[in-house]
Every structure is written in structure tokens, then in C-alpha cells.
Amino acid sequence: xxxxxxxxxxxxxxxxxxxxxxxxxxxxxxxxxxxxxxxxxxxxxxxxxxxxxxxxxxxxxxxxxxxxxxxxxxxxxxxxxxxxxxxxxxxxxxxxxxxxxxxxxxxxxxxxxxxxxxxxxxxxxxxxxxxxxxxxxxxxxxxxxxxxxxxxxxxxxxxxxxxxxxxxxxxxxxxxxxxxxxxxxxxxxxxxxxxxxxxxxxxxxxxxxxxxxxxxxxxxxxxxxxxxxxxxxxxxxxxxxxxxxxxxxxxxxxxxxxxxxxxxxxxxxxxxxxxxxxxxxxxxxxxxxxxxxxxxxxxxxxxxxxxxxxxxxxxxxxxxxxxxxxxxxxxxxxxxxxxxxxxxxxxxxxxxxxxxxxxxxxxxxxxxxxxxxxxx
Amino acid sequence: xxxxxxxxxxxxxxxxxxxxxxxxxxxxxxxxxxxxxxxxxxxxxxxxxxxxxxxxxxxxxxxxxxxxxxxxxxxxxxxxxxxxxxxxxxxxxxxxxxxxxxxxxxxxxxxxxxxxxxxxxxxxxxxxxxxxxxxxxxxxxxxxxxxxxxxxxxxxxxxxxxxxxxxxxxxxxxxxxxxxxxxxxxxxxxxxxxxxxxxxxxxxxxxxxxxxxxxxxxxxxxxxxxxxxxxxxxxxxxxxxxxxxxxxxxxxxxxxxxxxxxxxxxxxxxxxxxxxxxxxxxxxxxxxxxxxxxxxxxxxxxxxxxxxxxx
Numbered sequence: 259x260x261x262x263x264x265x266x267x268x269x270x271x272x273x274x275x276x277x278x279x280x281x282x283x284x285x286x287x288x289x290x291x292x293x294x295x296x297x298x299x300x301x302x303x304x305x306x307x308x309x310x311x312x313x314x315x316x317x318x319x320x321x322x323x324x325x326x327x328x329x330x331x332x333x334x335x336x337x338x339x340x341x342x343x344x345x346x347x348x349x350x351x352x353x354x355x356x357x358x359x360x361x362x363x364x365x366x367x368x369x370x371x372x373x374x375x376x377x378x379x380x381x382x383x384x385x386x387x388x389x390x391x392x393x394x395x396x397x398x399x400x401x402x403x404x405x406x407x408x409x410x411x412x413x414x415x416x417x418x419x420x421x422x423x424x425x426x427x428x429x430x431x432x433x434x435x436x437x438x439x440x441x442x443x444x445x446x447x448x449x450x451x452x453x454x455x456x457x458x459x460x461x462x463x464x465x466x467x468x469x470x471x472x473x474x475x476x477x478x479x480x481x482x483x484x485x486x487x488x489x490x491x492x493x494x495x496x497x498x499x500x501x502x503x504x505x506x507x508x509x510x511x512x513x514x515x516x517x518x519x520x521x522x523x524x525x526x527x528x529x530x531x532x533x534x535x536x537x538x539x540x541x542x543x544x545x546x547x548x549x550x551x552x553x554x555x556x557x558x559x560x561x562x563x564x565x566x567x568x569x570x571x572x573x574x575x576x577x578x579x580x581x582x583x584x585x586x587x588x589x590x591x592x593x594x595x596x597x598x599x600x601x602x603x604x605x606x607x608x609x610x611x612x613x614x615x616x617x618x619x620x621x622x623x624x625x626x627x628x629x630x631x632x633x634x
Numbered sequence: 635x636x637x638x639x640x641x642x643x644x645x646x647x648x649x650x651x652x653x654x655x656x657x658x659x660x661x662x663x664x665x666x667x668x669x670x671x672x673x674x675x676x677x678x679x680x681x682x683x684x685x686x687x688x689x690x691x692x693x694x695x696x697x698x699x700x701x702x703x704x705x706x707x708x709x710x711x712x713x714x715x716x717x718x719x720x721x722x723x724x725x726x727x728x729x730x731x732x733x734x735x736x737x738x739x740x741x742x743x744x745x746x747x748x749x750x751x752x753x754x755x756x757x758x759x760x761x762x763x764x765x766x767x768x769x770x771x772x773x774x775x776x777x778x779x780x781x782x783x784x785x786x787x788x789x790x791x792x793x794x795x796x797x798x799x800x801x802x803x804x805x806x807x808x809x810x811x812x813x814x815x816x817x818x819x820x821x822x823x824x825x826x827x828x829x830x831x832x833x834x835x836x837x838x839x840x841x842x843x844x845x846x847x848x849x850x851x852x853x854x855x856x857x858x859x860x861x862x863x864x865x866x867x868x869x870x871x872x873x874x875x876x877x878x879x880x881x882x883x884x885x886x887x888x889x890x891x892x893x894x895x896x897x898x899x900x901x902x903x904x905x906x907x908x909x910x911x912x913x914x915x916x917x918x919x920x921x922x923x924x925x926x927x928x929x930x931x932x933x934x935x936x937x938x939x940x941x942x943x944x945x
Contacts, residue, residue: 264737272725473721473780476685477738478710 261479265487269461273491287449287499291506294445295438305389306334307354308343315363317404321374322356324400330392344377353379354389367408431514431599439513443594444567446503447529451561451587453496454530455554458488459537463550466541485626489534496530497523507598516601522594525611529590532618536586539625561587589614635662638788638819639684643693646679646842653679655842656693661788661821666814668833669823670931676842677823678718681792684821685715698787711739714786714818716777718793724766728757728776731765732783739784750779752812771802778809782818789813791822795829807832827928838931845934850927857925857933859883862901863891866910867917875913879906886932891921893929 273279307325311318325331334352337343343355355377366372376393380386465471474484504522507513537554544550564571564578565587571579582588589610596602639661646654654676661667669677682688683695686706695702697709722731729743732754736743747754753775760768765776774794781789791810795803807829810820822833830836831850838845838853846853866872872892876885881902883895895901903920910918 260740261738264734268723268726268730268734271730272723275725468724469717469719469721470723471721472687472717472719473715473735475687476710476713476715477735478707478740479738 261483262486265479265483266490269487269491273495283453283495283499284502287453287503288506290449291442291445291503295442295511303330305331305354305392306352307331307356308335308337308346308352309333310337310340310343310355310357312338312360313358313362317363317366318358320404321358321397321400324396325356325393328392328396347377347379350379353385354393366404369408438511439599440595441567442507442511442513443598444565444591446500446507447565447587447590447594448562448567449503450496450500450526450530451533451558451590453492453499454533455537455540455558456551457492457495457537458534459539459541459554460547460550461492462488462538462541463544463547467546481626481629485538485629489531489538493527493530493534497526500526514599516599517597518603521604521607522597525590525593525597525607525614528611528614528618529586532586532614532621535618535621535625539621539628542625542628561585564588565591567591584617586614586617635664637661638663638698639821640696641680641683641693642696644683644690644695645692646676646683646688647691648679652842654683654690657842657844659837659844659847661819663819664814664817665819666810666832666834667819667821668830668836669821669839670825670827670830670836670927671823671839672825675839677839678792679842680839681715681790681821681823685713685790686710711784712787714781714784714789716781716789716791716794718796718823720773720777722765722773722777722780725764727762727764728768729761731776732779735780736783741784743783746783746785749785749813749816750782753782753809754779770798771805774798774802774806775809778806782813786818788819788821791820793823793825795824795826803829827926827931830927836927838927838934840931840935845931853927853930854925857930859895860900861923861925861929862894862896862903863888863921863923864894865891865917865919865921866915868915871913872910872915872918875910875915878913879909881906884932884936886929888928891923893923893925 273283309322311322322333326333331354335343335346340355340357343352343357346352347355355375357375357377359373359375362372362374376390378386378389378393465474500523504515504519508515536557540550540553540557544553562568564574564582564585566582567587571582571588574582593602593607593610596607600606637660639659641657641659644654644657645652657676657680669680671677679688683690683702684697686697686702686709689703698712700709702709723734726734732743736746743750757772757775757779760772765773768776778791778794781791795806798806803826810822810832814820824830830853833850835847835849836853837847846856848856864872864876869887869890869892873885873887876882876892876894881896881898883897884893886893896906907918907920
């Protein structure tokens with residue numbers, strides 16, 4: 259115990275003395291949380307569009323003003339020349355072209371099929387998908403509304419709308435489909451993972467690189483004491499960072515906090531040990547901080563991309579879904595969202611926690627075993 | 635005299651390199667034992683075998699009667715080790731470093747202050763300074779203090795004076811003499827031949843083999859041939875000429891002189907001068923010089939001489 263205390267005091271002394279380390283530990287997570295949460299959004303804002311209105315009718319104008327009034331679309335260019343509109347899209351000035359053919363209103367009023375064309379810039383597939391679905395819903399609304407008018411005027415046929423099935427979707431747990439609510443718990447996980455994966459392992463490699471390990475190895479310090487001395491400080495810092503992030507999420511972003519704080523902290527504690535053990539393992543196979551950094555960074559990118567943070571795991575191909583089974587970050591992101599947004603308790607998350615515990619134990623054992631070998 | 639370190643038939647391989655080859659030696663209690671050899675001779679490997687950081691591939695090392703492989707945990711508190719490379723925490727202060735190593739060994743600066751006092755006294759004015767900001771000589775003193783803080787019985791110093799200025803080197807050896815008075819056995823390695831004569835016994839090591847172990851005086855006595863120091867205007871030209879001279883046994887540059895031995899027991903100085911003159915070497919001065927450890931070391935390194943001496 260005495261030796262562990264001495265080691266911890268030394269580690270904290272070094273961490274807090276390092277002038278570039280403090281901002282990395284406590285300011286960077288906050289900035290990242292703020293920037294990522296606001297910037298990493300799938301909400302559509304201000305899509306520039308071009309209009310080719312060959313109809314010039316009441317209905318076509320109503321349609322365009324609907325688009326403008328939605329708040330998502332800005333009329334950037336109005337022209338009768340399709341070439342010009344396409345050129346504007348090529349240059350990236352507009353992301354969508356609405357082409358309304360002549361006779362659009364007449365067709366509609368006389369009960370024929372009225373056609374119009376939407377050309378969407380699909381270089382960014384997800385944005386294109388959003389533009390399409392937003393546009394479709396605007397057109398549907400307009401259609402339903404105008405149809406009633408048309409039907410009422412042509413009293414020959416009775417309104418049919420009442421007979422159709424009306425679907426009103428309701429989004430649970432995140433009723434307004436607020437993107438920040440969805441992102442923040444995941445980003446918190448990424449921040450904690452960075453601290454856990456990078457710092458402990460890097461710290462051990464640093465001792466090797468500078469050569470201080472040579473002096474430490476001839477002291478009576480035991481391996482497990484050395485390991486605890488390296489893991490515990492960053493475990494504590496990771497937990498503190500998580501608490502800061504949770505406070506920011508709750509009071510800054512107003513995201514719901516339905517679950518139990520202690521459940522979150524307990525899982526975070528287990529998760530940190532798992533990810534720190536991975537960092538430890540990296541440190542046993544590398545000799546310089548640079549090598550350790552690259553391996554950790556590689557794993558981090560894979561973990562994040564396959565972690566369900568940005569894209570849902572369910573929409574990944576099968577092989578990628580299988581890969582996420584060994585991704586600790588994927589588990590923790592899922593647990594965080596479940597606990598924070600759905601108020602899930604121990605029963606719902608226990609299986610995932612067991613998996614994390616198992617991964618952590620295996621990684622820790624392997625890295626301790628490997629560490630002994632490298633010290634010889 | 636009690637033996638404190640004993641190596642029997644020790645070999646150590648790294649990949650395909652034979653870092654140490656069947657090495658035997660003993661160090662007795664209270665001795666100042668030097669390990670002398672060029673870079674890459676195996677000095678550091680030898681130290682790491684004694685301090686239990688390495689396990690011998692063949693043979694055994696015993697420290698104070700304890701086996702270095704099975705009883706390494708008992709050996710470690712009895713050793714003080716100062717690696718060749720500065721291995722303290724550069725981002726901790728002088729005092730924090732010393733405190734850390736004292737605490738790790740379960741002691742305090744106060745309880746062993748007397749032992750480190752002669753060294754640490756000079757560091758005390760800078761005790762709040764970061765170790766990384768110290769000068770080379772000061773770093774070395776701090777490293778020695780940290781290696782001594784738990785009052786070890788054996789002190790292992792791996793090239794402590796490499797990269798240290800001449801004044802600090804002299805001071806350092808003075809400090810070692812003081813520590814010897816305290817009864818601590820000191821094993822020190824150095825690539826500097828002039829430091830060898832400051833040891834009580836030295837082991838000359840080359841390519842993982844120990845060439846000779848003896849007192850510096852006895853080692854020098856092993857050099858039997860009359861030694862000449864030759865100086866000329868151009869040392870390079872002189873060396874070239876000596877190499878061409880059929881009677882030359884060895885010619886090694888030593889500062890401004892070239893140390894020269896002849897195949898015959900007594901060199902014919904006149905003939906040598908004549909030869910050099912014919913070769914166009916000017917301003918030749920020839921003096922008789924006393925051999926040093928380095929001369930003997932050079933001689934031992936050349937296997938041809940070895941045979942001749944034995945014959």
C-alpha cells in the first residue's frame with residue numbers, strides 16, 4: 259500500500275506539473291463536447307435551391323412559398339433555363355433544382371396526375387436523403403391540402419380523404435428527434451475513451467523511452483504496484499471528466515437524464531478499466547510514444563466508426579455488425595443512451611456490462627503477462 | 635575477504651550477438667572494482683546481469699550469496715544502481731526525486747542523510763530545481779544520491795563519468811573514495827583508461843570476453859616490451875611510415891606521440907631514425923616512455939601479441 263501511495267503521489271505530481279497536460283485533460287473534453295455536439299448534426303439547415311417554374315401559376319407559386327416557409331430551403335436562383343440551373347448545381351451554388359412543367363396547375367385541378375421534378379445533388383448521400391425526405395413531406399402536405407380544395411370545388415365527387423388511413427408517427431425517448439440529445443451521450447463516451455486509451459499506455463511507454471523504467475525496475479516495486487500506479491490516476495481523471503461532461507450535458511444541453519447516475523458511473527468505471535487495459539497492452543508492444551500513439555489512434559478511429567456514434571450499428575453490413583461485438587466503445591455508447599435517454603436500469607444493461615467486464619479482465623491479464631516479459 | 639559478487643561461466647546472447655561469452659569473475663567486499671572496455675564490449679550487459687534486470691543464458695551470478703534469477707527480489711534492496719543514461723524523473727525536482735526513491739525503498743532522506751551528505755550537500759541549494767534543468771555534473775551527483783539513499787551494500791555505476799567534464803570526473807572519483815571508506819563495495823565501468831588506475835582491481839573487457847583481471851599496477855607490469863614515444867611533424871605520415879617499417883610490432887597514436895614497440899626486444903633507435911628519414915618524415919623525436927594500462931589493453935586486444943607474450 260505504501261509503495262502504491264508513493265507511486266500515485268509521483269504520478270499526480272508529474273501530471274499536474276505538465277503545463278500542456280492540464281488543458282488536455284480538462285479543457286479539451288469540454289471544447290470537444292461543445293463543438294462536436296453542435297457541429298455533428300444531421301439536421302438540415304438552409305439548403306440553396308434553384309427554381310425553374312414554367313407554369314407560373316397560383317399552385318406553382320404556392321408550392322415554392324411552401325418550400326421557403328419551411329425554413330430549410332432558400333431560393334437562390336430563379337430561371338427558365340434548365341442549363342443555367344444545372345450549371346449552378348455543378349458549381350455548388352444550389353443543392354436542389356425544382357422544375358415545374360407547364361400545365362402543372364391545370365393537370366392538378368382537372369384531377370390528372372401533376373408532375374414535377376426534383377434534382378438533388380447527391381455527392382453527400384445522407385444530405386441528399388434528408389433533402390428528399392423533407393421535400394417529399396412538404397409536397398405531401400401541399401397535396402393533401404390542395405386536394406381537399408379541388409375536391410370541394412368539384413362537388414361531383416365527395417371528399418375521399420376521411421376514408422384513408424392517417425399515420426401519425428410518434429418518436430419515443432427523443433420526441434423532437436433532437437440530434438444533440440442523441441449525440442451527447444455518445445460523445446461523452448468518446449472523451450472518456452480517449453483519456454483511458456491514450457494516456458495510461460503512453461505514460462508507461464514514456465518511462466521506457468526516457469529510460470526511467472531502468473531505475474524503477476531495480477527497486478522493490480512489484481509489477482502490480484507499478485500497474486496500479488499507472489492506471490489509477492487516469493482512471494480518476496477519466497471519471498472526473500465524465501462527471502464534468504455529464505453536468506454539461508444535463509445543465510448545458512438540457513438532455514434528459516432519466517437513469518441513475520450511479521449506474522452510469524459504475525459502468526464507466528468498468529469501461530475505463532477495459533479501455534485502459536487495452537492501452538496497457540499497446541504499451542507492451544511498442545517502444546516509443548509515437549508508435550503507441552499511432553496504434554491507439556488507429557484503434558480509436560475504428561472503434562468510433564464502428565461504435566454507432568454517427569451511424570446506427572443496425573444499418574451496417576453483417577460483417578461490420580459482428581466486429582462491433584468486440585468493440586467496447588459500442589457497448590458503452592449503447593449503455594449510455596439507454597440509461598440516460600430511456601432510463602434503463604441494471605436489468606436491461608447487465609449483459610453488456612458482463613461483456614465489458616470479460617473483455618477488461620482478458621485484456622488486463624494479457625497485458626500484465628506481456629509486461630513481465632518485456633521487463634526481463 | 636568475503637566475495638560479494640560472483641559470476642561463473644556467464645554468457646548472454648541478444649539475437650545473434652554474443653554480448654557476454656563465458657565470463658568468470660569475483661568481487662570482494664569493500665573493493666573498488668573497475669570494468670574497463672570500449673563501447674559495445676559488454677559492460678552494460680554485465681551490470682544488468684548483476685542487478686537482476688537480465689537473466690544469464692548460461693552460467694550464474696550470485697550477489698551476496700543470493701542467486702540473481704531466483705532470489706532477485708532479495709538482491710534488489712541491497713544494490714544501488716546508476717544506469718549509464720540519466721534515468722531520473724526530469725520533471726520532478728531534486729528533492730522529489732530523492733524522496734521518491736527513498737520512499738520506494740521504505741526509508742527517508744533523513745535516516746540516511748549522513749551517507750549521502752558529502753554528495754548531496756552540493757545539490758541542496760538547488761533542491762527545488764527540476765532534475766531536467768541540472769547541469770551534467772549535478773545530474774550525476776543526484777543520480778548517485780538516489781542510488782545511495784537506501785544504503786546499499788553494493789553500488790553499481792555504469793559509465794558514471796561518460797559525458798561529464800574533467801573537473802566533475804575528478805570530483806566524482808573523490809566521492810567514490812569517500813564511499814569506499816563507508817564499506818560499500820563499488821563496481822564501476824568506464825571507457826576511460828586513465829580512470830582504471832583509480833580502481834583497486836580492474837577487469838579488461840572486449841567483445842564480451844574478460845581479457846584480464848588484476849590490479850592496475852600488475853596489469854601494466856604485464857607489458858614487457860620497451861616502449862618508445864615517437865613524435866614527428868605529421869603524425870599521420872609517421873604512422874604510415876611506421877606501418878611500412880618491417881620491424882614494427884605496434885604503433886598506436888597517444889596524444890601527440892605514437893607509442894611504438896619493435897618485434898625485437900630492444901629497438902634499434904638509429905635504424906628506425908634512418909628509416910623514417912628515408913621515408914621523408916621530419917622533426918622526429920624519440921623518447922622512452924612508461925607503459926600505461928591502455929598500452930597493455932591494446933596489446934591484449936591483438937591476439938598476435940598474446941601468443942608472443944605467452945611464449
